[in-house]
Amino acid sequence: MDRRKFLKGSALLSGAFTLSPASLWSTRKQIESPGKNAKNIIFMISDGMSLGTLTMADTYSRNILGKGSNWLNLYREKKVTRALMDTASASSVVTDSAAASSAFGGGVRVQNGVLNMGTNGERHLPVWQKFKKAGKKAGCVTTVTITHATPAGFCVNSARRNAEPEIAEMYADLELDVLMGGGDEFFNFRKREDKKDLYASYTGKGYQILKNSNDLKNIMPGKKILGVFNTGALPYSIDRMHVKEFKDTPTLADMTRAAINQLKGHQKGFVLQVEGGKVDWAAHANDVAALIHDQLAFDEAVKAVIDFAEEDGNTLVIITTDHGNANPGTIYGNNATEHFNSISNYKYTNEYLLNAIHKDYSVKDITDWIYEGNKIRLNDDEARHLLSFYNGLEKEEGLYNYKKLPFKWYSEIQKKHNSVGWISMDHSGDYVEVAAYGPGSELLQPFIKNTDLHFLMLKAAQL
Structure with a gap:
């Protein structure tokens, strides 16, 4: 690419942000x-x-x-x-x-x-x-x-x-x-x-x-x-x-x-x-x-x-x-419609669901609670991984995530079941x-x- 043309274009773009509306x-x-x-x-x-x-x-x-x-x-x-x-x-x-x-x-x-x-x-x-x-x-x-x-x-x-x-x-x-x-x-x-x-x-x-x-x-x-x-x-x-x-x-x-x-x-x-x-x-x-x-x-x-x-x-x-x-957005795949419609089984936000979990929960406590809230059945490895966020082994950052809850990790678990993906937070x-x-x-x-x-x-x- 011609560097001078690129810089000229960049200047024009920058100027567009400062012109009087x-x-x-x-x-x-x-x-x-x-x-x-x-x-x-x-x-x-x-x-x-x-x-x-x-x-x-x-x-x-x-x-x-x-x-x-x-x-x-x-x-x-x-x-x-x-x-x-x-x-x-x-x-x-x-x-x-x-x-x-x-x-x-x-x-x-x-x-x-x-x-x-x-x-x-x-x-x-x-x-x-x-x-x-x-x-x-x-x-x-x-x-x-x-x-x-x-x-x-x-x-x-x-x-x-x-x-x-x-x-x-x-x-x-x-x-x-x-x-x-x-x-x-x-x-x-x-x-x-x-x-x-x-x-x-x-x-x-x-x-x-x-x-x-x-x-x-x-x-x-x-x-x-x-x-x-x-x-x-x-x-x-x-x-x-x-x-x-x-x-x-x-x-x-x-x-x-x-x-x-x-x-x-x-x-x-x-x-x-x-x-x-x-x-x-x-x-x-x-x-x-x-x-x-x-x-x-x-x-x-x-x-x-x-x-x-x-x-x-x-x-x-x-x-x-x-x-x-x-x-x-919804993601192409087998049973995408059925997966998306399963969101109607969700009773709570992830914020409420994840806030209710404590570090003294057992694997069974977690799997039962997630199933009650979302009708999603976690396997034992997923439940143990989720528990690690409450034992101080892992944490997530993010705007409005004051308690460092695993919002991103859990949304990836949900994606397997609801066919909804995200590009960022x-x-x-x-x-x-x-x-x-x-x-x-x-x-x-x-x-x-x-x-x-x-x-x-x-x-x-x-x-």
């Missing part, structure tokens, strides 16, 4: 909306959703539940405009969630790890603040901590995505109208290092505090809402279905419907972000039961949103992901799906950058 938008063919403006916008993000995740959730839904997934049904019924999206950040072709959300939220590609902050300290005004200034109500709903990178990217500026205690305070200053997710440790004075009582601060600003699914049924009209339903993230959907202590946690669809009911009817409209955050965490763990069931939980939220948007007629819905993760740079419904959806081009969605929202609302 506004200038990129302006160089494209401008499509004006022939219809009305979007009064409301609901932006839905299945965090870390590779195309294989979307595919497997739809396959599982058709094979096991007897119906197509709501997202894919929108394609089948030709109800949406569809695009592929480049998800790169300013610092890498593979983004993290902070930079990805900042691309949507601030309209500028920033470096991984920061929220709407440039390399020289520039502060890019987040999109929900723009809409609040225009008189709309604004909110965020997620299955991880409400202060996590994806909701925060639509709302605040921060040099550190992990500054979640501070982000909780920033939300209070912004007086966002609806906030729902996990993260009690960032609001509860008993758990914060500085002992600040943020629940009291929010109550003083007129918020109603929600703590469980029953509270969603007793929301007071007109009140701002802070719903914090767990320490840390919310439980995975499949564990919520089968583990008694998790049953009082609301689903993403529950929270989404409650948020819409609280925001709708406002004279100037509303904007709402809905995130299936634990889809990403499941991919990081190569946890197929967690992944599919949380994607299906996101899919139920899609139905709730589209049902509202169809009735309302004034709502733009954007459905996408911020990046791929682990690129899972981390984010990927592949292009991702975008679907848009309602007024403004005609602005969506077939191939876009993540920053383009920021300007699409502003244009659709004529802000």
Whole structure:
């Protein structure tokens, strides 16, 4: 290869990461909306959703539940405009969630790890603040901590995505109208290092505090809402279905419907972000039961949103992901369909299943427990190998793998039985799906950058 040509190409590629999104938008063919403006916008993000995740959730839904997934049904019924999206950040072709959300939220590609902050300290005004200034109500709903990178990217500026205690305070200053997710440790004075009582601060600003699914049924009209339903993230959907202590946690669809009911009817409209955050965490763990069931939980939220948007007629819905993760998929082989369908026998996530094992378990204890949880029968060598992770002989690293559990090793055991493979345990740079419904959806081009969605929202609302 000609080295000079290669270096020139590399420079051009690098430059593509730093061009102004506004200038990129302006160089494209401008499509004006022939219809009305979007009064409301609901932006839905299945965090870390590779195309294989979307595919497997739809396959599982058709094979096991007897119906197509709501997202894919929108394609089948030709109800949406569809695009592929480049998800790169300013610092890498593979983004993290902070930079990805900042691309949507601030309209500028920033470096991984920061929220709407440039390399020289520039502060890019987040999109929900723009809409609040225009008189709309604004909110965020997620299955991880409400202060996590994806909701925060639509709302605040921060040099550190992990500054979640501070982000909780920033939300209070912004007086966002609806906030729902996990993260009690960032609001509860008993758990914060500085002992600040943020629940009291929010109550003083007129918020109603929600703590469980029953509270969603007793929301007071007109009140701002802070719903914090767990320490840390919310439980995975499949564990919520089968583990008694998790049953009082609301689903993403529950929270989404409650948020819409609280925001709708406002004279100037509303904007709402809905995130299936634990889809990403499941991919990081190569946890197929967690992944599919949380994607299906996101899919139920899609139905709730589209049902509202169809009735309302004034709502733009954007459905996408911020990046791929682990690129899972079904693998060709004998009995692939039967193997894949065996995932319907799984009662728990790998996280719950592996957390329940202790170093004093016998080989029989392990084989019995794995069979109860997954209907997989380990042989004695596999059981002894699994036990070695609990005796300090082996350990695994990985994001969100705080206890060094053997997520990767066990996913390889599962692959023999369910025909699902993974390329990694981390984010990927592949292009991702975008679907848009309602007024403004005609602005969506077939191939876009993540920053383009920021300007699409502003244009659709004529802000």
